[in-house]
Amino acid sequence: MIRIRNLVIDGQCVMAPLAGYTDSPFRRIVRKHGAAMTVTELASADGIIRGIPKTMQILRFHDSERPVSIQVFGNNPGIMAEAARVVESLGPDCIDINMGCPAPKVCRGGEGAGSALLRDPAQVFAVVNAVVRSVSLPVSAKIRIGWDDRQKNYAEIVRALESAGISMITVHGRTVHQKYTGMADWSVIREIKEMASVPVIGNGDIGSHDEAIARLRESGCDAVMVGRGALGNPWIFSGTVPDWTTRVDQMRDHCRLMVDLYGDYGVILMRKHFSKYIHGFRHASRWRERLIRVTTPDQARVLLESMREMCLEGLPPG
Ligand SMILES: Cc1cc2nc3c(=O)[nH]c(=O)nc-3n(C[C@H](O)[C@H](O)[C@H](O)COP(=O)(O)O)c2cc1C
Incomplete structure (x- = not known):
């Protein structure tokens, strides 16, 4: 169980955000099957403060999805803080900052948002600190282990997140460069769990309930997160095999x-x-x-x- 202020994650297997899939109906279904927490797909901070209808639609959730986290991406501390206040007014249980999305439309531009933030620990600090200061909800971050094989700067990123006041960290065990190729590196996830002072959720390539339990045990993480493995198989959370x-x-x-x-x-x-x-x-x-x-x-x-x-x-x- 993870407890951060009013957020209680009663279970050790949570549903990952999957843009295009994890909308409100899907989140209700996985919660019913035992996912301990759900997360919306990533929503642009810019879109939130401008009230763009398509973005606002992402933020809608149903009470039966709780605990539910709203995921936001952006690289401008002021805009992120303003967006976080809007998000908080909608009443989710947590705000998650996306630092793992490799899609060019999210990372674009100099420092970029999404996973591009990982290249700049000072910016990670600035963004997270601005968000943490602007809301009373717990703030978490979802990261990858680094930019590429030569820049696996997770230790620096974890320190930046913690000193900025992050409440929880989810780690997808791939570099940004890998996108979805190769395999998630669970030994790095374990290392991050050992170094972090806040709860850590491990993520990457879990394809079955048994695998979730094994990853949980091996990594020592507080919880694991399942993404693609839950598509068409919400029973992955309960471990039942339906007819x-x-x-x-x-x-x-x-x-x-x-x-x-x-x-x-x-x-x-x-x-x-x-x-x-x-x-x-x-x-x-x-x-x-x-x-x-x-x-x-x-x-x-x-x-x-x-x-x-x-x-x-x-x-x-x-
Ligand atoms: C179609 C798709 C959409 C995704 N959308 C998001 C997203 O909106 N936010 C995010 O943080 N990660 C997103 N991810 C990454 C997943 O949350 C997860 O980290 C990744 O798929 C690895 O976990 P898995 O092997 O269990 O799927 C997405 C992945 C896929 C395949």
Whole structure:
């Protein structure tokens, strides 16, 4: 359990922010399956203070997602502080500062934001300190282990974060240069856990519940964070192995939540989730072909109904 002021993370496996996937419906689902905390996808500090509708939409959450953290990116201390005050007024449990996103549109420009911040520990200090001073919520940061193989400056970054008043650090065990290639380096995550005075959450390449437990034990981290491994598999948090009827029911419930929030467009947004849930299903590629073409809630319902019947008829998928 992690306890930071009013934030209580009651469990040791949390859901990672995944832009394009971890919206409110998805976060509600993983919380129900045992994720100990959820985080919104990254939202631009600039967009927040300008009230850009697309950005503001990212910040919406439902009470059942709590504890929920809102993730913000930016490199200007003043703008970040102002954005943090707006975020705080929305009532999340934590504010997370993104220092791990390698996408050019986030890192762009001289010092840049997202993972580009890691190249400049003084700027890390300035940004985090400004945010910490402007709100009373706990402030956490999500970092990578360095810029590239030659600049693994995590020790310096951790010191900068701590002296700026950070409450918790999540470490994705890759360099920025690696993007998503190679493997996360859990020995560095362990080293960071040993040196840090605040709770540390380890992240990278956890593909199963057992792996989550093993990583937790080996690294000594306070919690681990699962990202891609939870797509189409929210059961990764509970460790249960659902039968295929249960999986199809989950697809249906997920789709309903999407339509409730986005209207019919929710079905289009649901396609990428369908294609994850369907992994391992009998004749998966044929079903996937059909699921990724649905355009209305009715079409989705009919398809899922026939999948369900197939499961009930004892034609086990896989
Ligand atoms: C599609 C996608 C979107 C992501 N979006 C975010 C994001 O918004 N904020 C963030 O801090 N990390 C983001 N990440 C990084 C993940 O949170 C996580 O650190 C990374 O995927 C490694 O964990 P995993 O191997 O369990 O997926 C994203 C990763 C992916 C694949």
